[in-house]
Amino acid sequence: AARHPGPPAHHTCHPAAEPGSNVTQPSAKQDHQPDQGDADKPGEKHTEEFRARIVGDKRVQAGESISxxxxxxxxxxxxxxxxxxxxxxxxxxxxxxxxxxxxxxxxxxxxxxxxxxxxxxxxxxxxxxxxxxxxxxxxxxxxxxxxxxxxxxxxxxxxxxxxxxxxxxxxxxxxxxxxxxxxxxxxxxxxxxxxxxxxxxxxxxxxxxxxxxxxxxxxxxxxxxxxxxxxxxxxxxxxxxxxxxxxxxxxxxxxxxxxxxxxxxxxxxxxxxxxxxxxxxxxxxxxxxxxxxxxxxxxxxxxxxxxxxxxxxxxxxxxxxxxxxxxxxxxxxxxxxxxxxxxxxxxxxxxxxxxxxxxxxxxxxxxxxxxxxxxxxxxxxxxxxxxxxxxxxxxxxxxYRIRRGSAVPEAPTTIEVNDLSYVYPGEQQEPALRGVSLTLRAGEVVAVIGQNGSGKSTLLKLLGGLYLPQPGAGTLTWDGVPIEDLDAEGLWSRVARVPQEFARWPVLASENLHLGHHDGDPAAAVEAAAALTGFDETVARLRSGWRTLLAQGWLGGAELSGGGWQRAAVARAFYRTERHPGLLVLDEPTSDLDPRAEHKILHALRGFAPGRITLLVTHNLANARLADRIVVMDGGRIVQAGTWHDLADRPDGLFRELLDLQRDRALPGQRAAAE
CATH class of the missing domain: 1.20.1560.10 (ABC transporter type 1, transmembrane domain)
Known part of the structure; x- marks a missing residue:
């Protein structure tokens, strides 16, 4: 068994490739188990076994060459x-x-x-x-x-x-x-x-x-x-x-x-x-x-x-x-x-x-x-x-070695997305993005709204340079420079993110925020970022304060609540964007927080807007009020865009539908005592 922790990503079950194909892809061994009758009948269902097969793997041929x-x-x-x-x-x-x-x-x-x-x-x-x-x-x-x-x-x-x-x-x-x-x-x-x-x-x-x-x-x-x-x-x-x-x-x-x-x-x-x-x-x-x-x-x-x-x-x-x-x-x-x-x-x-x-x-x-x-x-x-x-x-x-350009970007004033599409690997994958066009400007807070699977997370990864546009599937530029021509490390130094699945690093509380990025003593900047999210209050309750190891089960380390970790993740992004302004991306940054902590973070987010492009993904449409503009996605496309009031006042559209559903809190009436 391999020594690095965790399962390999995306070892999913798919139909096997055709014999002789040299395409590398996952597959599943299919056991032919028809309900009744001949297993070869058209449309017959098969049971797949979980396994990862790499078509075109040459190690078997290499083994047979041993002499x-x-x-x-x-x-x-x-x-x-x-x-x-x-x-x-x-x-x-x-x-x-x-x-x-x-x-x-x-x-x-x-x-x-x-x-x-x-x-x-x-x-x-x-x-x-x-x-x-x-x-x-x-x-x-x-x-x-x-x-x-x-x-x-x-x-x-x-x-x-x-x-x-x-x-x-x-x-x-x-x-x-x-x-x-x-x-x-x-x-x-x-x-x-x-x-x-x-x-x-x-x-x-x-x-x-x-x-x-x-x-x-x-x-x-x-x-x-x-x-x-x-x-x-x-x-x-x-x-x-x-x-x-x-x-x-x-x-x-x-x-x-x-x-x-x-x-x-x-x-x-x-x-x-x-x-x-x-x-x-x-x-x-x-x-x-x-x-x-x-x-x-x-x-x-x-x-x-x-x-x-x-x-x-x-x-x-x-x-x-x-x-x-x-x-x-x-x-x-x-x-x-x-x-x-x-x-x-x-x-x-x-x-x-x-x-x-x-x-x-x-x-x-x-x-x-x-x-x-x-x-x-x-x-x-x-x-x-x-x-x-x-x-x-x-x-x-x-x-898959990173081989990009050498241009080191400054904080972008404009990010342009033009007719961008994206498809994940796999025979049965639908496009995650379909012809998306969008302009983002410095100083602007843009809320991205949509149902699960609408393409929001994929778009954010492309905007932050984690994914690159696929050949012939549109363009994405920072201040007119194609993102693939930018130095990867230089670009990422200008990106601060809070993903939905944020990392819980097994290091000290202070190190969880600065992660080694500082010019000497980071204490003041770390504490300032923590104060904006309420993470400083969480740290004050830890036995060793900022020197507490946040790794329960390892060397007596401490564990935080879900909300405590989320405060840390947002504070980490604030610390990072304060050092190097650029693109600030927050994907559901308050999902585990109480109203007081949520209020604190959203107000801090508005204060960070100048000199940055800020993107906020949220399912709580009330939080989208702070945005200058709202982009609504569905099925990998942008289906609506405008201010909160513009979209809320429309009698139809996906935003209004989602808003009405959130406002509808009617519940079945309580049963009578006799019932």
Whole structure:
């Protein structure tokens, strides 16, 4: 499961794309369950399963490409990449790690060389005690080499333990930075969420990548040391270096392919599991989980998905076990041939008994080296596939990296919207906006009114540069400059927003307002903004005042009421627009507030109007009285515009309809006592 919290956005159920399509989109597996009769009848209903499928995903093809040759070809590149990551995280420790590994390999080679001398001194006629003096120098070198290798092994483990967490930390930071550098529209695209998941798995493999790279390097050094010793003993022994290890190595590659493909093909189910778990455990729905008694129902769905994953995993495990069994038989046959050859060389006098003993150690070391190279190389290759996803995401932020103009805007005097339309991704999506044209001017307060789904929030995101106009679907300019030609960070510095779902940051009360944007001591500006919303009164009741951690359940942090958080969100926008005037956007900013707090905020909002373009979205039409102009939206279009009195005095129109509904507070009469 991915480590970043929360479910991926917009993993919804849609009909699957046509076979062979390379369009990336979400889909749902459809179980054909007709009420009666043939499932293929026109208009027949199907039951969809919740899952996210990315059409055109190439990871399955990548997994099928895993082979021994591919592993060997790519191994040097992956080792270089692992060492580059380690070097960037901690250059000094990485250098020491390499030195220790090379020194360990050299000491192993010396131990093999001196094993031959030891056996030559001991395996001669006569009492062994008479030859110990001759063998003593060799034994001393062997003991010293063994001790040195033990010390170097401890050093390698310690250095790897130091470097690996740093690699993981840097990988996580780079991944977060890349994700935050993506356009907001990326979160509407299922492909982005899948690429994020894949990149996250790649980031998680970075510490293991270094470990496997180390093991490959160590195995290679051991193999070279053993090969050099065996070559000096007898040339016939060199071809047998790999004979007993090739079957095991090939099996390691094939089992790695099996497990990788199992992981990839169950990816959509694992995403579903994480989302089900999130919905059951998230605090925001914990009350409804209990009151609606939804646990048995949702747990049943969780078990169904988990059963599919378990079945795929069991198949992969069985296939891998069968391959490993065949490999074990091949390795056994190869070992028998090696021992037969060694006995033949001894019996024919081609090598002496001491050399045979040394060859035994050399062959065992070589076999271990080959197995380590191929086995760890296969794991390294599989991790490399995940790492490819990680680096691809870093390069392009999942294909949605922010690439806009470089013009840094001042506070806009005019924002022009001309024939603007917008459609969210998905086959069944209706346009959220349809041919909207609008002019906004500095100093003006504009109220945006409309029913749910009328396009208000989409329009606000476009005006604030969070979304960009789609090609051929109209234009949006700040002071005559197309919004896509403006520097994104510069534009956002001129935007202060209170969205409906405002953030409740787990930081100090004061930090919740300034969020790191200040020129020194922000206390005075923070307190001034808080006073405009009544948030200062909320803070006064906190145990540590402005230094209170607003994160209940974490380090003893405090929690605010819904109204308290909304006051904080509005104060945050006021603080921001006071620092950099521009566009002030408030989407239902008083929905959780009592009348006194609402009155305070609306009066403050009017005072902020000069030098800014202010947009107010509200369902309480009485609050729209403070606006200079009202824009009424319906079905993605602007259907009315004018002052409050102009629209209220009209005998018809959507605004008058909504106003009459709000004024109509007639309720059914109370029942009589007899009733």
């Amino acid at each position: 021994t040759g591919a592993v060997l070809r790519r191994m040097p590149q992956l080792i270089r990449r692992a060492l580059a990551l380690a070097w960037a995280a901690d250059a000094r420790s990485t250098l020491l790690l390499l030195v220790c590994q090379v020194a360990s390999g050299i000491s192993g080679a010396l131990a093999l060389y001196f094993t031959t001398g030891t056996l030559d001194a001991l395996l001669v006629p006569g009492p062994v005690t008479d030859h110990l003096a001759d063998a003593a120098p060799y034994l001393g070198v062997l003991a010293a080499a063994a001790a040195l290798r033990a010390v170097l092994g401890i050093a390698v483990t310690a250095l790897a333990g130091r470097v690996a967490p740093r690699i993981n930390r840097e990988a996580d930071l780079a991944l977060i930075a890349a994700g935050c550098a993506a356009e907001l529209t990326a979160y509407d695209e299922p492909a982005f969420n899948e690429r994020w998941e894949s990149a996250d798995r790649g980031a998680a493999t970075t510490p293991d990548l270094l470990t496997n790279a180390q093991d490959v390097i160590a195995s290679t050094i051991s193999l070279l040391a053993a090969a050099s010793v065996l070559a000096t003993l007898h040339p016939w022994l060199v071809p047998f270096l790999v004979l007993g290890s090739v079957p095991t190595g090939i099996a390691a590659v094939r089992t790695a392919r099996i497990h990788y493909l199992a992981s990839v093909t169950t990816g959509e189910e694992r995403i579903a599991l994480r989302i089900y778990r999130w919905y059951l455990m998230d605090k925001g729905r914990a009350d409804q989980v209990r009151s609606d008694q939804v646990t048995p129902f949702m747990m049943g769905k969780y078990r169904e998905v988990e059963a599919r994953i378990a079945a795929a995993t069991d198949r992969a495990t069985g296939d891998a076990a069968r391959i490993s069994l065949v490999a074990a038989l091949g390795t056994g046959a190869g070992s028998a041939l090696i021992w037969g050859t060694l006995l033949f060389l001894v019996s024919t006098g081609r090598i002496d008994l001491a050399a045979a003993g040394a060859a035994t150690f050399g062959l065992r070391t070589a076999a271990s080296g080959v197995q380590g190279m191929v086995g760890n190389g296969a794991r390294l290759y599989r991790m490399g596939l995940y790492l490819d996803d990680y680096f691809a995401f870093l390069d392009e932020a999942g294909g």
